[in-house]
Amino acid sequence: MLEIKNLCVQLEEEDKQILKGVNLSLEAGKVHAIMGPNGSGKSTLSYVLSGKGGYEVTEGSAHLEGNDILEMEPEERAAAGLFLAFQYPVEIPGVGNMTFLRTAVNSQRKLRGEPEMSAGEFLKVVRAKAKDLKIDADMLKRPVNVGFSGGEKKRNEILQMAMLEPKMCILDETDSGLDVDAMKLVAQGVNALRDGKRTFLVITHYQRLLDHIKPDVVHIMAAGRIIKSGGPELALEVENNGYADLLEETA
């Protein structure tokens, strides 16, 4: 699904290299998790893949189903099936959540040359999906993320994911700022989207989220590289021993 080869990235503004040759191969239908200490480049990886400005790719490649995504605009990547659930979802005052969702869904359809979803059909679908995530009518009407609690913001990200039906979902520290109940709800939302074809890249600091979203593969990232990959047991190892041992091991 997503092939990342020797991805090297530095900041545009300053000569500081953040990713130093990341290699990842995510097969369709699998859940991969990336863990790692602060500043290891996890969020940068998610931003570079989704097309945020301010970064310069100096080497390497990233292909989604064989298509070079690094050459695409952010909206083209989205239409190609890439989705990033933000660590800090942005508030957009004055734009209704529903308007935003419908604009996003239909913009993607338009970019793919598909017919737009009618207002009636959209309403039906969004209501059903919102219900599963315990998002009420009021939250759909309110401006995007404005006045939302941390948990509401993250659930809203998952609702967008459910509506946009991406092939490749990147979750950037979706567990940050969530209490246990909110985390379970978000995890349920994600698990409901696991259909054997959709691929997930879950970025997290803690093993906790991975109790709820069971990964197939766990990668440890440090200083801009993947230093170790393994099964779910690797996450438990980190939880028990911290990153220090792993860092020493690979140093």
Add this chain to the structure above:
Amino acid sequence: MVASSPKVISDRALHDAELISNSGAWAKNARQLASARAQEQGLPQRRDEYWKYTRPDVFVQKNVALIPQACPEIGIFADQMKTEIVFENAKLATHHLPEIDNCKIESLSNASTLDLHWVQDIYGKLELAGQKPVERSLAALNTAMATEGLLVHATGQVSSPIRIHSVSIGITDAVIHHVVKVEAGASVTLIETGQYGARSNVVIEVDVADTGSFHHIRVQDGKESHMLTHIFASIGADAKFKSFTLTTDGKMTRNECILDLVGDNSSVTVAGACLGDSNFHHDDTVFITHDAVNCESRQVFKKVLRNGAVGVFQGKILVKAGAQKTDGYQISQSLLLDEDSQFLAKPELEIYADDVACSHGSTSGAIDEEALFYLRSRGVPEPKAVDLLTLSFIAQAIGEIEDPDLAQAILSYLTDILEAR
């Protein structure tokens, strides 16, 4: 009668004299006084502090090259309107003014000869009161020379808004003067759409009695037009005044709003949003005087500018001694979509009471890159994302509109305009 003054346009003055002598007693008197006032003040000059950011030239010159107008009918408010009055080239095109409950509407041209006491107490009087401390001679000139306008007397709750739609074809030089009186416990909404002329000088005087409520919504979209407007309002106790203006086109627009809070416990709001492109100059000049206890005033202005468009804001809150518990709020913000556009702001507070809360802020900024990326990452193409963020930026000003249906109509209209750009 009209002394010749080198400062005042001569053929106008001639017309002025004729108009004054043909007016009925009350109007004649008011017009004479205003004429003398304007001549004594002289026309605004570029060196005047009050015209520092906006050149008065196009409003005062005799020979301005006015560009012929063809003003299309706009569909906005189609669902809300039951009462509509149409002006064509600054003349009333609605010959039988609507008769509605709790409100009497007359035309200025007709009523000059009528004996209307309530109008006599307002016409030219509120404008005169608004001449201090800043002279507004073009408003005085308007009082002297206005050829048409509506006199709206609300004596109770007026259920449906009154819409004035004006159509201008050709190069009409319009001088329009409306007078509104809202009696105690009464409420009325006035909506203005279209354009009176290729160049317009419009004055609205509004007297809101104790417990009265006045709402005003205006949509200015005259391409190539020159528009100068003044609202002079006096607001009594426990009363409400709200005005919102959306400007989506126009070469040169200056909207002045002069409000006097003379009764306790009242609230006023002046809000505006504009979308400016290229040859577009838009000036909001507001002067709010708090002369009573426990009143609230809000000024909320949002300007979106691109391709060299210019936005100006001059807003002042004057809190007189004794106007305790005043709550004054003022925000003026611009969204500059490129580096060629500019926003000039002069926020002012002058406070002589010691128990007041006044805040003011002014910002200029570009599109928020984080928000832009967020939208694009969801598949929204960049131009559409910029439109959404533009609506987001303007939303606070639209939020000042009281009636949710009218606010929704403004929002839909704005969305259509953005999509068409």
